Amino acid sequence: MDQEQQSILLESASRFPPQKGVKLSYGTAGFRADASVLSAAVFRVGILAALRSLKTQSVTGVMITASHNQVSDNGVKIVDPSGGMLTQEWEPFADALVNAVDAEELVRLVIAFQEKEKIAFARTQSAGILLGRDTRPSGDFLLEAAKQGINSIVGAVASDMGILTTPQLHWMVQMRNKGKMASESDYYEQLSSSFRCLLDLIPKEATTYKIEKNLVVDGANGVGGEKLEFLKKSLNDLVIEVRNSGKKDEGILNDGVGADFVQKEKVAPRGFGPDDIGTRCASLDGDADRLVYFCLKSKNGNEIDLIDGDKILSLFALFIKEQLSILNKEENEEKNGYHVTLGVVQTAYANGASTDYLKKQGLEVVFTPTGVKYLHEKASHYDIGIYFEANGHGTILLSESFTNLLEVKNNELASIAKGSEQHRAALRLLALSKLINQAVGDALSGLLLVEAIFQHMGWSIQVWMDLYHDLPSKQLKVKVADRKSIVTANAETVVIRPSGLQEAINSETAKFPRGRAFVRPSGTEDVVRVYAEATTQEAADSLANSVAQRVANFCTA
Ligand SMILES: CC(=O)N[C@H]1[C@@H](OP(=O)(O)O)O[C@H](CO)[C@@H](O)[C@@H]1O
Numbered sequence: 001m002d003q004e005q006q007s008i009l010l011e012s013a014s015r016f017p018p019q020k021g022v023k024l025s026y027g028t029a030g031f032r033a034d035a036s037v038l039s040a041a042v043f044r045v046g047i048l049a050a051l052r053s054l055k056t057q058s059v060t061g062v063m064i065t066a067s068h069n070q071v072s073d074n075g076v077k078i079v080d081p082s083g084g085m086l087t088q089e090w091e092p093f094a095d096a097l098v099n100a101v102d103a104e105e106l107v108r109l110v111i112a113f114q115e116k117e118k119i120a121f122a123r124t125q126s127a128g129i130l131l132g133r134d135t136r137p138s139g140d141f142l143l144e145a146a147k148q149g150i151n152s153i154v155g156a157v158a159s160d161m162g163i164l165t166t167p168q169l170h171w172m173v174q175m176r177n178k179g180k181m182a183s184e185s186d187y188y189e190q191l192s193s194s195f196r197c198l199l200d201l202i203p204k205e206a207t208t209y210k211i212e213k214n215l216v217v218d219g220a221n222g223v224g225g226e227k228l229e230f231l232k233k234s235l236n237d238l239v240i241e242v243r244n245s246g247k248k249d250e251g252i253l254n255d256g257v258g259a260d261f262v263q264k265e266k267v268a269p270r271g272f273g274p275d276d277i278g279t280r281c282a283s284l285d286g287d288a289d290r291l292v293y294f295c296l297k298s299k300n301g302n303e304i305d306l307i308d309g310d311k312i313l314s315l316f317a318l319f320i321k322e323q324l325s326i327l328n329k330e331e332n333e334e335k336n337g338y339h340v341t342l343g344v345v346q347t348a349y350a351n352g353a354s355t356d357y358l359k360k361q362g363l364e365v366v367f368t369p370t371g372v373k374y375l376h377e378k379a380s381h382y383d384i385g386i387y388f389e390a391n392g393h394g395t396i397l398l399s400e401s402f403t404n405l406l407e408v409k410n411n412e413l414a415s416i417a418k419g420s421e422q423h424r425a426a427l428r429l430l431a432l433s434k435l436i437n438q439a440v441g442d443a444l445s446g447l448l449l450v451e452a453i454f455q456h457m458g459w460s461i462q463v464w465m466d467l468y469h470d471l472p473s474k475q476l477k478v479k480v481a482d483r484k485s486i487v488t489a490n491a492e493t494v495v496i497r498p499s500g501l502q503e504a505i506n507s508e509t510a511k512f513p514r515g516r517a518f519v520r521p522s523g524t525e526d527v528v529r530v531y532a533e534a535t536t537q538e539a540a541d542s543l544a545n546s547v548a549q550r551v552a553n554f555c556t557a
């Protein structure tokens with residue numbers, strides 16, 4: 001790095017001194033904290049995104065959001081050139097950079113990292129970084145900090161894409177690096193045209209079913225509500241009412257609303273009531289990368305039947321299995337010469353009943369630790385990998401070789417069996433690959449796929465709910481002195497430190513038939529999370545409480 005670059009970096013970094021005593025870690029989904037302490041971190045993430053772009057000679061992204069956290073929090077994460085999360089190999093550097101005590105240490109770290117990674121700094125090199133932010137009031141000044149971080153690397157160019165959902169920014173980065181059209185209107189066009197295409201391919205008999213076309217969506221008072229209001233204008237076959245859309249008088253972001261609230265509390269969000277009984281309802285989270293469905297069931301309260309990520313995954317898996325079997329009809333693998341691998345990825349938070357159900361359908365189910373970066377990676381090993389966290393974050397990945405094969409099949413069938421069910425199955429899978437976000441879980445694209453499959457199957461929401469019945473479960477948070485004192489293994493199902501805690505959890509679990517419990521440090525909040533499930537709600541509550549008590553005892557000892 002030349003002298004001029006060093007002094008630019010030093011000068012700009014000294015304008016963003018870190019808050020004393022604040023230590024941040026990249027966590028499950030980037031850096032998150034109260035917005036007031038984040039300027040320096042966001043500035044430094046800007047530098048990091050520029051370095052990543054220089055290193056890969058591709059476009060990267062910086063998203064400013066704290067998703068489902070309260071409105072006063074904010075956060076920042078990097079979108080890798082693939083459109084996915086920042087490569088895990090760079091996370092230790094991200095941690096070191098963001099926690100550097102002053103500008104001098106920061107410059108030293110950048111020089112050392114640049115040499116290690118052999119990143120060429122030169123005026124001739126160019127780096128492109130797309131910036132997005134959600135609707136939080138702190139987004140504006142944090143975006144400015146990110147821009148200044150990017151501008152302190154010679155050759156790096158920041159493009160402000162405005163207020164976006166997190167998945168929109170991931171999609172844009174992915175598309176840009178594929179050399180495809182990548183504006184926000186291209187995003188809407190791709191979603192609405194592939195949705196229409198799926199509807200046009202609905203089997204004849206299904207068009208006679210009486211499908212409830214009304215859907216009410218809780219926008220969490222965030223960016224997703226506002227974007228859905230726009231998207232729905234191009235969806236004639238669906239009547240979507242958006243509530244908690246983010247308009248000023250409708251309420252506060254994530255306050256008693258949103259997918260995280262609905263999934264964790266298992267109650268209806270604010271703005272929903274007895275009049276909605278019988279209607280299909282959905283809820284997005286604060287940055288619209290999570291989606292859950294629900295149905296109100298109580299006349300006097302806000303009790304709901306929840307349809308979480310596990311059940312959305314099950315719906316997608318059934319549809320894909322059906323299309324694959326139509327496609328492969330009359331053909332055996334040898335003749336086809338290609339065995340399509342279909343895999344389902346879950347985490348320990350997946351309800352045990354969902355895993356049992358998926359396995360009974362003959363699907364391969366694998367587990368990873370919490371966090372999309374792990375699920376996504378695992379899903380990418382299959383021709384079709386479907387991943388979902390129970391909280392509603394997930395998507396379907398289709399490998400390039402599989403989509404190429406689909407294109408070939410489609411062309412072949414178009415000439416020999418145009419309009420046949422086999423041909424239509426190939427077209428459906430191709431439309432699905434365009435509708436479902438290939439970069440990251442996306443509530444808007446997920447919602448359209450659910451709705452399209454619904455019309456395809458001719459289902460009522462009750463049929464979906466009855467696919468299987470969730471085991472009652474309970475989640476709790478425990479505040480401890482140092483949540484990192486808990487270390488887990490086996491996709492977070494077993495505690496290996498502090499020693500003795502796992503045995504204590506085992507002895508609590510053994511008291512309940514079909515009992516299951518695990519604990520792990522949260523990556524987004526300063527708490528230890530406890531999950532328990534059992535055959536009754538009382539048993540799940542009681543198991544969660546006793547495990548939480550054990551955690552508290554072990555972690556203060
Ligand atoms: C139990 C739970 O819902 N955990 C969430 C939450 O992570 P934690 O590390 O549990 O705080 O936020 C992550 C980012 O949105 C999401 O990936 C994850 O599933």
Ligand SMILES: [Mg+2]
Pocket residue numbers: 067068285286287288289290
């Ligand atoms: Mg989110």
